[in-house]
Amino acid sequence: MDAGATAGGADLIELSGITKRFPGVVALDRVDLAIRRGEVHVLVGQNGAGKSTLVKLLCGVYTPDEGRILLDGAPYAPRSTLAAIRAGVRVVYQEFNLLPYLSVAENIFFQRLPRRLGIVDFARLYRDAETVLAEVGLAVSPRARVETLGVAQMQLLEIAKALSTRSKVLILDEPTATLTPREIGRLFEIVARLKARGVTIVYISHRLQEVFDIGDRITVLRNGRTVQTLAAREATIPQIVKLMVGKEVSEEYPFRADVAPGAEALRVEDLRTVGGRHALSFAVRRGELVGVAGLVGSGRTEAMRALFGADRKASGRVLRDGREVAIRSPREAVRHGMSLLTEDRKAHGLVLDMSCAVNVTLTDLARVSHAGLLDVRAERSAAERLVAELAIKTPSVDQLARNLSGGNQQKLVIAKWLFRDAAVLVFDEPTRGIDVGARYEIYGLLWRLAAEGKAILIVSSDLPELMGICHRILVFSGGRITGEVPRAEFGQERILSLAYQEYVRDRREAATAGTAAAGAG
Incomplete structure (x- = not known):
């Protein structure tokens, strides 16, 4: 046909x-x-x-x-x-095109705000926005500022914008x-x-x-x-x-049974994020790939950011190689051998108007400096090695990060943390926007790092990915860890039931409270 x-x-x-x-x-x-x-x-x-x-x-x-x-x-x-x-012709880009300080409704109808007597008719604006938000299943207030939304919510908002025309x-x-x-x-x-x-x-x-x-x-x-x-x-x-x-790829999600976890590299005890209701405890061993699963809003990213010092934590202890360390900022986390690849590469992962070489070496300038002065040749050499190793497509390491494709920008973020040679690596959506060939290369890279004794946490919305490459999976729901699933027990149904656990409980409690209130009335 x-x-x-x-x-x-x-x-x-x-x-x-x-x-x-x-x-x-x-x-x-x-x-x-x-x-x-x-x-x-x-x-x-x-x-x-x-x-x-x-x-x-x-x-x-x-x-x-x-x-x-x-x-x-x-x-x-x-x-x-x-x-x-x-x-x-309307496009919803992989990278968002939103105005963070305006409301959800204003973003949807930005170029055609409803007016009455020459001024914006906000009542109609919010009504129209609610209709569009319902169509995509985005349960947020049309009055909410976009900067308060999560990445997945922003994705649905972009789709809502496109559907509004x-x-x-x-x-x-x-x-x-x-x-x-x-x-x-x-x-x-x-x-x-x-x-x-x-x-x-x-x-x-x-x-x-x-x-x-x-x-x-x-x-x-x-x-x-x-x-x-x-x-x-x-x-x-x-x-x-x-x-x-242009060639065969043997398997979509490679798993290396020969890489066995070793000694404990990271332990987190009673970590509580600011505003969080639950304390979180978990550990990661050297040579281990630990997945972090959960729905949007489950608290996965917030926990990783608090662990790394990017967000303030309310309480908790962090131990590296059995020794308690104080992490109050990303600088302290990096000093203690930790790295965080963020889910939003453009906002938090790269300096877009600097070259690939600068972005790669920014995490450890001392390695490419002598007597306090930057060694440009050493910087270029280090960047060229990692660009080749990760197959980053760019005319040269002098190319601005802004000019790379989305997937190559993601690999550039990975390159900068590989240059730092951290012992504990936290990857938040590491393959987001990366094609199947490059994704396979990233999986191979993760296994190479694990074989070298790195401890790796992988936050991903792609459940088959986590089940394919991880030793075990931590499941987040409603701000707490509702389960830890070893590889031998992986199954989408089980993991998803743990991911929905807190949401089901909240609905049940709300229904019980509503019934009690009705009875009292």
């Missing part, structure tokens, strides 16, 4: 011979692509394959150097994102990267409704299983070129992976 004859109607978007160059890089090389009306068309490829550049061409951020784009049969060349929106084309760039299984299910329901209305969805994801759950057709990009377009129902994960990376 011709992959082009699967779903949707006539071609809505046609790209012919699209080429886009940047200094030292050909991001897109004569790309041909047809996207049909009313289909879910999935774009996959390794980081640097050209997916993000293609999206930015469609939404008016870039213009092609060669080739042409047709939208609904007419030439399409938007000169701005606003022009693309007016033409009916009537669009012909909705582009979703890694929309499930921080969502729980329940939220992913809700998103897929939204996509199905939009598709039924005739909206065309361009869907980008590195989670290959969901590509088959939601897609009609799949186009694989590699090195800026179109490799192949396939009908989703006729494709397989090994086939897609081979097209993406």
Whole structure:
């Protein structure tokens, strides 16, 4: 069967011979692509394959150097994102585009605030926002400031923004990267409704299983070129992976049974975050990969930030190699051999307007300095070694971090902590926005670090990932650890039941309290 004859109607978007160059890089090389009306068309490829550049061409951020784009049969060349929106093309980026100091409602309707007698009609604004928030299942107040939201909540808010306009084309760039299984299910329901209305969805994801759950057709990009377009129902994960990376990948989640945990490297006793109701205690041994699972709002990230000194903790003891240490700031955590790869690489992980070399070596400038002066040659050499080791795609280590693709930025954050050579590494969503080939490389890197005796904590919203690579998993729910599951007992149902435990208890207690109040009345 011709992959082009699967779903949707006539071609809505046609790209012919699209080429886009940047200094030292050909991001897109004569790309041909047809996207049909009313289909879910999935774009996959390794980081640097050209997916993000293609999206930015469609939404008016870039213009092609060669080739042409047709939208609904007419030439399409938007000169701005606003022009693309007016033409009916809307994108939800992997990296958020929100105004943190404005309310949720103001972010949704920022360019078209409802007015009455020349002033903003806030009553209507909040009503309209509540309708859109309900559609995506985001249970936050429309009056809440965006800066108070978590990463997953911001992701749903971006989707709500896009749904608030009537669009012909909705582009979703890694929309499930921080969502729980329940939220992913809700998103897929939204996509199905939009598709039924005739909206065309361009869907980008590195989670290959969901590509088959939601897609009609799949186009694989590699090195800026179109490799192949396939009908989703006729494709397989090994086939897609081979097209993406140009070679076979033996297994999606490698586990090394030969790496056995050793002595205890980190112990946390009665750690309580500011405002937290529960004390947390856990330990990690050298050579051990410990997963941290839980729903959005479960307290996983807050606990890791308090452990690292990035947020103030109310109480608790931290022991490194059996010795109690005081950690009141990230500087003290680093001094005691700890590192934290944050979930938001742009806001907290990188200095975007500095070079790759500077970002890699920032965690330990003393290693590339002599007599208090920076040794630029040593800095470049160290950066070049790690850039090569992690296969970071960049013309040179002088490239600004801002100019790297999202996945390569993530690998750059990992590189800076590898340069520091910490003994305890905390990774918060380490593979978010990273393609399957690079993800496999990261897993291999984690195992190499474990074999060297590093103790590793991995916070991830991707439960199959944690089950695939970890020795054991700590499950967070409602701010406390509700279970510790050893590898021999891994199972999605068990882990998810522990993740929902506190939420079920809270609903039960609320229902009991409501019944008691009604009886008293």
